[in-house]
Amino acid sequence: MRLPHKLVAATSFAAILAAVALPVPASALDDTQKREIGAFIKEYLIENPEIMLDVQDALQQKQASARAQVAQKAVAENQDTIFSSKFDLSLGNPNGDVTIVEFFDYNCGYCKHALADMDTILAKDKNVRFVLKEFPILGPESLAAHKVSDAFRKIAPEKYGEFHRALLGTEGRANEESAIAVATSLGVSEADIRKTMEENPNDEAVQEAYQLANSLGISGTPSYVMGNEAIFGAVGADSIEEKITNMRSCGKTSC
Structure with a gap:
């Protein structure tokens, strides 16, 4: 499988994920297909490393929200x-x-x-x-x-x-x-x-x-x-x- 040419013009990580979405599970891909997808995503991230900051921010926000929910419950109980x-x-x-x-x-x-x-x-x-x-x-x-x-x-x-x-x-x-x-x-x-x-x-x-x-x-x-x-x-x-x-x-x- 060759990646569609339109992927080269993708401008966001969300666009990449949408473009590579397949109607089959990942387990159905052969090794060559997996390498091609992995190589493209790696190249894109290297060219756009600021995406990783967005991912880190999202993770921290998710963790903070979960921590706050646990604390709120504990406050109510104690x-x-x-x-x-x-x-x-x-x-x-x-x-x-x-x-x-x-x-x-x-x-x-x-x-x-x-x-x-x-x-x-x-x-x-x-x-x-x-x-x-x-x-x-x-x-x-x-x-x-x-x-x-x-x-x-x-x-x-x-x-x-x-x-x-x-x-x-x-x-x-x-x-x-x-x-x-x-x-x-x-x-x-x-x-x-x-x-x-x-x-x-x-x-x-x-x-x-x-x-x-x-x-x-x-x-x-x-x-x-x-x-x-x-x-x-x-x-x-x-x-x-x-x-x-x-x-x-x-x-x-x-x-």
């Missing part, structure tokens, strides 16, 4: 655990009309930048509730820092916002030592921290966060949940503020 877990504390207005949940790790560089986004939002909008969900995924030092943080929350919940900002805003790696240093600077003794860590390990809290993140498709920090949407990555204050406006307008992050 409302209490996401927005009202007994392990989490919130900043801002405890009765705010919009709640933002942030999954974070004290050693996440993007989380450090996102700290300013949270503070910008809370300073401008007095009707937002910001839930901080500790999600230590960056190694043993992160887990150790979060254990100290959990003990601090139990002892001095009213100072948790100060602790959170101080530890996340510190240069260098967060670990048990640096977390205890922040705790003692805020008036909580190391002895009390260690006693609380021993008596009340935060294993259950961490397991809950891991299981929830797995359900939502969250594998990195920071990640957020607002309304019915999981938001992946440090999207910035402007994007979050736009979603807040939408929540108040139509009850969803996208109207």
Whole structure:
């Protein structure tokens, strides 16, 4: 079989596929026919490599859509655990009309930048509730820092916002030592921290966060949940503020 001459003038990949469409399955083609079709498609792609960018964009959009659908279902099924877990504390207005949940790790560089986004939002909008969900995924030092943080929350919940900002805003790696240093600077003794860590390990809290993140498709920090949407990555204050406006307008992050 020879390819029709009109294929040479094809101007899009869709035109190629339409032109080579055969009334028989591919399995019915002989080796020569398959080589001719394959060689032509290869030549066309080499001459028009930008098509592969379009294919990549389409794949990414398809994957993002599938990920969003999985997350949306998980949000609907885990409302209490996401927005009202007994392990989490919130900043801002405890009765705010919009709640933002942030999954974070004290050693996440993007989380450090996102700290300013949270503070910008809370300073401008007095009707937002910001839930901080500790999600230590960056190694043993992160887990150790979060254990100290959990003990601090139990002892001095009213100072948790100060602790959170101080530890996340510190240069260098967060670990048990640096977390205890922040705790003692805020008036909580190391002895009390260690006693609380021993008596009340935060294993259950961490397991809950891991299981929830797995359900939502969250594998990195920071990640957020607002309304019915999981938001992946440090999207910035402007994007979050736009979603807040939408929540108040139509009850969803996208109207």
